[in-house]
Amino acid sequence: MRQTFSPSSSIPYNKKCIFASKNFLMKEPDYSILQKHVLSHRIFESELHGIEHWIQVERNGLLLATETGADITIVRLFALFHDSKRADDGFDKEHGPRGAEFAKTCFEEHRFDITQEQFDKLYHACKFHTTEPHSGDATIDTCYDADRLDLGRVGIKLDPNKMATAFGARIAQKSLDANVKPESFREWLEDNQNAFRQPQPFRHSEQP
Numbered sequence: 202m203r204q205t206f207s208p209s210s211s212i213p214y215n216k217k218c219i220f221a222s223k224n225f226l227m228k229e230p231d232y233s234i235l236q237k238h239v240l241s242h243r244i245f246e247s248e249l250h251g252i253e254h255w256i257q258v259e260r261n262g263l264l265l266a267t268e269t270g271a272d273i274t275i276v277r278l279f280a281l282f283h284d285s286k287r288a289d290d291g292f293d294k295e296h297g298p299r300g301a302e303f304a305k306t307c308f309e310e311h312r313f314d315i316t317q318e319q320f321d322k323l324y325h326a327c328k329f330h331t332t333e334p335h336s337g338d339a340t341i342d343t344c345y346d347a348d349r350l351d352l353g354r355v356g357i358k359l360d361p362n363k364m365a366t367a368f369g370a371r372i373a374q375k376s377l378d379a380n381v382k383p384e385s386f387r388e389w390l391e392d393n394q395n396a397f398r399q400p401q402p403f404r405h406s407e408q409p
């Protein structure tokens with residue numbers, strides 16, 4: 202049973218503080234241990250949707266998060282779980298729900314420690330990543346685009362209208378403008394990522 206803070210008048214004040222601080226002291230998941238666990242529970246060893254893709258989804262998500270403000274813990278967990286239960290490299294329409302359920306099992310086994318609210322977003326993103334165009338939630342939509350930005354590996358050119366975030370759509374449009382071949386997309390993104398970021402508005406120094 203997951204322990205969450207619940208105020209109780211029967212708990213001495215100093216003990217309450219320990220419980221109250223639990224959510225603020227959550228450890229960042231150990232992604233390398235988690236990755237080994239996820240890899241050992243695959244039902245299909247995929248080239249197209251395997252570890253190389255998971256790593257690229259994480260990279261894409263971290264880039265997108267610089268502008269979308271996504272929760273990067275969820276983005277990194279999504280990269281690990283979303284394709285973890287693929288049964289083949291075809292459409293496999295149930296792989297999202299299977300990946301979400303596997304994430305739920307790992308969460309309940311305390312293999313990573315995040316809040317219930319964070320987990321709900323992770324579950325939603327895994328479950329619907331191939332069926333929902335966008336969710337309206339910045340973290341979930343960042344997960345969707347992190348995955349979609351790696352469609353070049355299967356020979357698909359990006360469509361800005363099918364991206365879930367404005368940043369994702371901008372990258373997709375720039376790749377079309379630059380006539381980037383799908384198979385070169387990863388390298389192109391790596392080489393150009395600083396150019397995609399919106400210029401930050403100029404701020405006057407607060408120093409006199």
Ligand SMILES: [Fe+2]
Pocket residue numbers: 250254258283284348
């Ligand atoms: Fe994927």
